[in-house]
Each structure stands twice: as structure tokens, then as C-alpha cells.
Amino acid sequence: MASGSLTSLHVGESQEEGGALVTSVDAVVNWARRNSIWPLPLGLSCCAIEFMATAASRFDMARFGAEVARFSPKQADLMLVAGTLTYKMGEACRRLYDQMAEPKWVIAMGACASTGGMFRSYPVMQGIDHVIPVDYYIPGCPPRPEMVLNAIIHLQKTISEERSHKRLQLTSILGGGEKEE
Amino acid sequence: MSESTSAATGESPQSESPTESAAVQAIRARWGADVDLAEENRGQWRVELRRREPLNDIVDHLVEEPSLRFDFCVDVTALDHYGEEPRFRAVYVLRSMQLREDLVLKVPVPEEDCWAPSLTGRFRTADWLEREAYDMFGITFRGHPNMIRILMPDIFEDHPLRKDFPMEGRMTDQEWAEWIIARAQREEA
Numbered sequence: 001m002a003s004g005s006l007t008s009l010h011v012g013e014s015q016e017e018g019g020a021l022v023t024s025v026d027a028v029v030n031w032a033r034r035n036s037i038w039p040l041p042l043g044l045s046c047c048a049i050e051f052m053a054t055a056a057s058r059f060d061m062a063r064f065g066a067e068v069a070r071f072s073p074k075q076a077d078l079m080l081v082a083g084t085l086t087y088k089m090g091e092a093c094r095r096l097y098d099q100m101a102e103p104k105w106v107i108a109m110g111a112c113a114s115t116g117g118m119f120r121s122y123p124v125m126q127g128i129d130h131v132i133p134v135d136y137y138i139p140g141c142p143p144r145p146e147m148v149l150n151a152i153i154h155l156q157k158t159i160s161e162e163r164s165h166k167r168l169q170l171t172s173i174l175g176g177g178e179k180e181e
Numbered sequence: 182m183s184e185s186t187s188a189a190t191g192e193s194p195q196s197e198s199p200t201e202s203a204a205v206q207a208i209r210a211r212w213g214a215d216v217d218l219a220e221e222n223r224g225q226w227r228v229e230l231r232r233r234e235p236l237n238d239i240v241d242h243l244v245e246e247p248s249l250r251f252d253f254c255v256d257v258t259a260l261d262h263y264g265e266e267p268r269f270r271a272v273y274v275l276r277s278m279q280l281r282e283d284l285v286l287k288v289p290v291p292e293e294d295c296w297a298p299s300l301t302g303r304f305r306t307a308d309w310l311e312r313e314a315y316d317m318f319g320i321t322f323r324g325h326p327n328m329i330r331i332l333m334p335d336i337f338e339d340h341p342l343r344k345d346f347p348m349e350g351r352m353t354d355q356e357w358a359e360w361i362i363a364r365a366q367r368e369e370a
Contacts, residue, residue, distance in 0.1 A: 088334050090361035098365060122341050122350030123333070130358040 029164035033077070033103065034156040035065040040076035040100065042093060044083030047110040047142040051082045054145035064152050073099040078155070079132070080148075084112035085125045097132045105159075107151050108134045111141045202226045204249055204277070204284045208239055225283050233271070233288035236298040237324075243275060243284070244303060251275040251284060254304035257311050259290070259297075259318040263344035269320055271297035290320055299324035317342035336360060 039061075041051055054061050061067045070076040073096045085093055097106070108128050111117035114137040116126035128134060135158065136151045201209070205219045205226050218229040230236065243251040255274040262268060269290035276283050290297050297314075299322035300307035311322040312331035319340035321328055330337070339346050 087357045087361065090357065091364045094361055094365040120349050122339075122346075122348065125357065126354050130354045131361050 026162075026164045030160045030162060033164070034159040036068075037064070037066045037078045037105070037152065037155065037159075038068045038070050038076050039066055039078040039080045040071070040073055040096065041069055042079060042081045042083075042096065044081065044085060044089065045112065047082035047113070050142040050145060051080065051109065051148065054148045059145040059149060061149065061152070064149065064156065066152050073097070074101065076100055077104055078152075079104065079106045080109055081106065081113045081128050081132075082109040082142075084117065084119060085128050085131075086123045087125055088123065090125055090131050093128065094131045103162075105135045105155055106132055107136045107138065107148075107155065109138045109148060109151075110143055111139060113137075114139065117141060202282065202284075203280070204243060204251065204282075207242065207246060207249060211242065212239055225285065227285040227287065229270075229287045231289070233290065233297055236273070236286065236288055237300075237302070239286070240273070240275070240300060240303055243277075249277055250279040251277045253278060254300055254306045254310070255283060257300060257307050257314055257322075259314045259320050259342075260287075261318060261342065261344045267291035269295065269297075269318060271314070271320060271322075273300060295319060296321045296323050298322070301325050316340065319343065334360075 041048065043051060053059055055067060055069060066078070073079075077100075079097055079100060081093065097104070106128075108114045112119065112124070113128050114134075116124050118141070120126070125131070136155055138147050138151050140147055201219060202221075205228055208228055209216055209219070212230075212235050215230050215232060215235050216228060217231045218227075220227050230239075240251075243249050253276040255276050256272070257274075258272050260270040260272060262270065267289040269292065270287045271290050273286040273288075274283055275286065288297060297320050299311055301311065301322070302324060308325070308327070309331055311325050312327070312329065314320055315322060315325075315328055316330040316332050317340055329335075333341070337352075339351060341350070
């Protein structure tokens with residue numbers, strides 16, 4: 001196809017041969033990322049039950065491409081911390097987060113994961129953001145499945161607005177200083 | 182059982198204190214001077230001792246005596262009577278499958294000499310229960326093969342079920358986070 005002879009097509013039109021689609025890398029990469037958010041559910045208490053409802057047929061997380069719950073951090077994009085994080089569990093939580101490949105996102109589901117909730121006591125961490133960076137906090141005790149879906153929809157918007165190749169290395173925030181890749 | 186006894190003697194059950202169980206009588210027979218109090222509560226007898234030293238001998242007797250056979254250790258725990266002297270009580274709950282009854286044994290544990298006898302030589306179930314009581318109250322169980330914390334992390338310095346322990350703990354979230362991240366990263370390297 002000779003250069004300079006590109007013609008634009010409307011929806012439904014087709015070209016016999018030599019067609020090209022022009023877009024940006026960000027648009028394609030982010031389109032793929034936001035529609036296949038594979039969650040790693042870290043179910044620590046009753047919020048995990050509500051997460052199961054979110055994943056099951058009635059609320060159906062599959063509508064947003066997020067139905068493939070992975071129980072290996074190596075295959076997951078989204079860490080969904082559902083429940084009360086104790087200090088003793090904190091190490092496991094942080095290690096799972098470290099083992100996830102970039103790009104990765106975190107949702108703190110429920111009052112406990114966000115702030116410690118009603119547990120102002122000696123074994124309970126007052127919010128998971130003391131050990132891992134959080135993208136979205138969901139209030140509620142436990143939150144309705146709709147609120148989890150709402151957070152996922154918000155996260156999809158966030159992903160579409162990101163520069164796909166310049167994602168902030170959030171991991172390093174707690175290890176010392178922000179940096180860009 | 183007590184009803185049939187009082188019916189046999191023709192006495193009203195309200196007018197007298199309930200007849201002590203066979204286990205309590207067995208303890209009184211040999212360690213009468215050490216028994217501070219024996220009380221019944223809804224069919225379960227509780228024996229409070231004046232000192233902790235004879236506990237292992239008493240338990241040995243309760244287990245081996247053919248008419249008693251207290252062969253199961255239900256629980257080992259503790260109480261904090263903060264402000265009183267002695268401050269703690271170690272509580273041992275034994276069960277006799279043969280008699281179908283429980284027996285609670287309590288021994289005093291002063292704060293400055295904070296130990297209690299271990300039942301691990303008799304009951305393997307006492308192992309973790311005593312570790313929990315140590316973790317929560319700071320009472321060392323003498324004779325325990327592995328007297329370390331069971332619930333709280335190793336860096337935790339307090340004993341949280343003590344009455345003078347602040348509910349929210351003494352370590353800040355920042356201190357915990359540093360410890361958690363250091364551990365997570367050290368073991369990965």
C-alpha cells in the first residue's frame with residue numbers, strides 16, 4: 001500500500017485489502033489491561049464471603065472481565081484484600097504483593113482493610129496501606145457486591161488513563177522513594 | 182447423683198451444702214491442708230489450692246486412681262486478679278470420661294515469681310494450651326518442653342490479656358510496618 005493513500009473507514013464499512021487501524025499504544029495496551037483484571041483475593045475474614053457473591057452468577061464479576069480469580073500472585077493483576085489484616089498476617093500480605101508482576105493494583109475491601117475497622121486492638125493493623133500501596137478503598141462492613149463492582153469499574157477508568165509504559169512503581173513507595181520506570 | 186444421696190439419708194437437699202464429689206474428697210484426703218476452697222457450680226466442682234507445688238501430684242493421683250480416671254485435659258488457662266495478691270491464678274480443667282464430670286483446679290501465681298506447674302508430662306493437649314496462657318498472661322509453665330509464644334509474633338514483648346495492658350498495644354503501625362517489610366524482603370533475597 002502506497003504511503004499517503006490511507007482512507008478512513010466508518011463503522012460497518014470494510015475494505016477489500018490493505019486496511020490499517022491507527023491508534024496509540026496506550027489505548028491498545030490499556031484496553032487489554034482494563035478488561036482482563038485478574039484478581040488475587042486475599043480473603044481474611046467475612047468480606048471474603050461477600051467477594052464470593054461478587055464473583056458468583058448473581059452479581060457476576062465476569063461482566064467486567066475480572067472473573068478469573070487467581071490463587072497464585074504470579075498470575076494476578078489486582079490484589080483484593082478482603083478483611084482484617086493482623087500484624088502477623090502482614091508479612092504474608094506484603095510477600096504476595098511483592099510476588100505479583102507489574103502492572104498491579106490493590107483494592108482494600110471493607111472497613112477493616114481500609115482502616116482497621118472496629119478493631120482498635122493490639123493484633124490488628126489499622127489499614128493495609130501501612131504495608132502495601134492501595135488504589136481504591138471500599139467502605140462498608142462488609143461492602144455490598146455492587147460496591148466491589150463499582151471499585152472495579154473505577155479501577156478500569158484509572159487504567160485507561162494511565163501511560164502504559166510509564167507506570168509508577170508504587171511498590172517502591174514504602175521501600176524508599178517513588179521512581180518511574 | 183446428689184439427689185439420690187439426700188433421698189437415701191432422708192434429708193432435705195436445701196438444708197445442707199451439696200456432697201462433695203469423689204474427686205474433691207480424694208484431694209481432701211491427701212492434700213487437705215492445701216485445699217483453700219471447694220465449690221460446686223451447676224454440677225461442676227472447683228478446687229482452689231493454697232500453693233502450686235502439689236499440683237502435679239494431685240493430677241497424677243486423679244489420673245491414676247481407678248475410681249476417678251481424670252484422663253482428659255480440657256483446658257489450661259489463667260486469670261488476672263489485678264490489684265490482688267497473689268495476682269494470677271492458673272486454671273486447669275480436667276475431665277473424667279468414666280465419671281462423666283469435669284474438675285477445675287486453680288493455683289495461685291504471684292507476679293514476682295510468675296510460674297505454674299506444667300501438665301505436659303501427663304497430657305499432650307496441655308502443650309499448646311500452656312503456650313497460649315504464657316503468651317497471653319506471661320506465666321511460665323515449669324516442665325514445659327517448648328515454652329515460647331504461640332499466637333503473637335516473636336517481637337511482641339507484652340502479654341495482652343493482663344489487665345494493665347493497653348488495648349491498642351504499645352507498638353505503632355509504623356514500627357509494625359517496618360518489621361513486616363523487613364521480614365518480607367529479607368526472606369526473598
